[in-house]
Amino acid sequence: MIKLGIIYGGTSTEHDISEMSAKSVIENLDKEKYEIHELFINRYGKWFECKGDKKEEIYNLIWTLKDLDVAFPVLHGKGGEDGTIQGMLEMLEIPYVGCGVLSSSIGMDKVYTKIIFERAGIPQTPYIYIKKKDDKFIIVNENFDEEEFEIEKILSKLKFPMFVKPSNSGSSVGVKKATNNEELKMAIMNASQFDTKILVEQGVIGKEVECAVLDEDELQVSTVGEIMPAEEFYSFDAKYNIPDSKTIIPAKITESQIEEIRKLALKAFRAIDGKGLSRVDFFIENETNKIYINEINTMPGFTKISMYPKLFEAAGISYSELLDKLIKNALI
């Protein structure tokens, strides 16, 4: 039996999503193969081991973790998907599922993801990097020099609609669409509640598609799935609260577009020095059919109906098999 620690919950805005993902993972793990240890982090950062209905607070975390053969941090967002827990597991020499410290932290930070993708030559929408410093906004230019914030600087580089996002966030928390100056200012203020680094991006009007990468002996890349958000864009509510958001696998796009996206997904995974798994998200612009990368998620949603497992299911790899592969890869 492999002693497997499923770490979930966490202090990020995606606590609930992590609980949903972990529940699915635990349900679908082969109980003959794994001795499962459920390690729950509450919203305040306290750790518990769950045994049946009982939650026991963990007093010696290092001891508890060191007893595992392998850990699966089914955590999304800050403190889970950003390299911090990965760093702790590295220090304790505990093998773990998924991306390492560097790739996790790049993937979590939208500004730095953009910088790496730029270097890799992966097409993406133009953007402006804003920072909040001492209650004032500043623009950080391409050379990382800090300039005075002026709305005109944004308007001269980007067209409406724009998307404003906290650099470190997930599940669309803090993400707003802006169609005029007023909305833009409000969206920047709003995003600054979640992070001091803010990204303003040119909006793409088109399809939203996703592709899954799995690190086996060789990198496996799935087909492409399409998101049909129930709201104007794929907001938090459209993701989790409105059952009308749909996914279509494979996406209704051409064969050559699918091939192009698969290639770009692999490139993105390599560019961030990915390991284990990632879901790579793209837009396809209606007017031009151009493909733009949106982001890479190093710990994508993992419920049974999430896009990542569904994309591999379409290739004949069941959810349980997928978990086995991920865990096996962590132990190599």
Ligand SMILES: Nc1ncnc2c1ncn2[C@@H]1O[C@H](COP(=O)(O)OP(=O)(O)O)[C@@H](O)[C@H]1O
């Ligand atoms: N540049 C953009 N053009 C069009 N829609 C966008 C753009 N950026 C974000 N969105 C919409 O907002 C959603 C959330 O943004 P995203 O960058 O994926 O953040 P998160 O990491 O929270 O998922 C996307 O799924 C998409 O629907």
Ligand SMILES: [Mg+2]
């Ligand atoms: Mg996203």
